[in-house]
Amino acid sequence: MRNTKRGKRYLVLFLVFSLVITTCIANSSVPDSQAKKKKQTITILNKKKKGVLTIQAGKKVQLKVKVNGKKVPQKKMKKILKFKSSNKKVLLVSKKGQLFAKKAGKTTVTVTQKKGKKKKTRLKVKVLPKIRHRIRQNYRLKQLCRRQQQVK
Numbered sequence: 001m002r003n004t005k006r007g008k009r010y011l012v013l014f015l016v017f018s019l020v021i022t023t024c025i026a027n028s029s030v031p032d033s034q035a036k037k038k039k040q041t042i043t044i045l046n047k048k049k050k051g052v053l054t055i056q057a058g059k060k061v062q063l064k065v066k067v068n069g070k071k072v073p074q075k076k077m078k079k080i081l082k083f084k085s086s087n088k089k090v091l092l093v094s095k096k097g098q099l100f101a102k103k104a105g106k107t108t109v110t111v112t113q114k115k116g117k118k119k120k121t122r123l124k125v126k127v128l129p130k131i132r133h134r135i136r137q138n139y140r141l142k143q144l145c146r147r148q149q150q151v152k
Contacts, residue, residue, distance in 0.1 A: 040067075040068055040113070040116065040117050040119050041066075041067075041068060041069075041119065041121075042065060042066070042067055042081070042111055042113060042119050042120070042121040043065070043066045043121070044063060044064070044065055044111065044121065044123050045064040045065065045066060045071075046061065046063060046064055046123075048123075051124060052124045052125070052126050053123060053124070053125045053126070054125075054126045054127075054128060055091075055099060055101040055125060055126075055127050055128070056101065056127075056128050056130065056131065057101050057102065057103050057104055057127050057128060057129055057130040058101060058102075058130050059101050060098055060099065060100055060101075061098070061099045061101075062074065062096075062097065062098050062099075063077075063083070063097035063098070063099065063109075063111070063123075065077065065081060065097060065111065067080060067081070067113065074096060074097070077095075077096050077097045078095045078096050079114070080113065080114060080115070081097065081111055081112065081113060081114065082095075082111070082112045082113075082114055083095065083097050083109060083110070083111055083112075084109070084110045084112070085107055085108075085109055085110075086107050086108040086109075086110070087105060087106075087107040087108075089102065089103065089105070090102060090103060090104075090105035090106070090107045090127050091105075091107045091109070091125055091127055093109055097111075099125065101127040102127070103127065103129075103130075104127050104128060104129040104130075105126075105127050106124070106125070106126050106127070107124075107125050107127070108122050108123065108124055108125070109122070109123045109125055110122050110123075111123065
């Protein structure tokens with residue numbers, strides 16, 4: 001009789017113990033909605049019209065970038081991101097993300113994350129031709145001279 005009571009006690013203790021463990025494990029697991037991590041993304045914050053950044057030839061523009069929703073400081077861009085231009089005759093890109101427009105044309109800048117999942121994003125860039133101020137000034141002077149002659 002004593003053996004059966006002991007056996008029942010051990011069985012009850014074992015069942016209680018296993019029940020406690022399973023409830024602890026079930027509560028500690030994170031639900032699927034919370035377990036999903038945010039997507040790693042790279043976004044470019046410079047002003048664009050219809051997804052295209054326009055620059056005048058001979059000008060410089062510093063790219064402003066967010067990685068995973070956080071702004072990347074200019075000092076750390078070199079360590080975190082890699083920049084590449086598809087047409088180096090039109091646009092050069094420095095390691096720090098500065099764009100140098102050389103001549104008129106269209107190109108694509110690819111921004112790649114160096115570490116981690118190596119996410120990529122592309123930015124279309126349109127480089128407008130250089131404005132020559134001397135030509136404009138001469139044209140305006142000619143117009144003024146013609147108007148003065150017509151008045152006389």
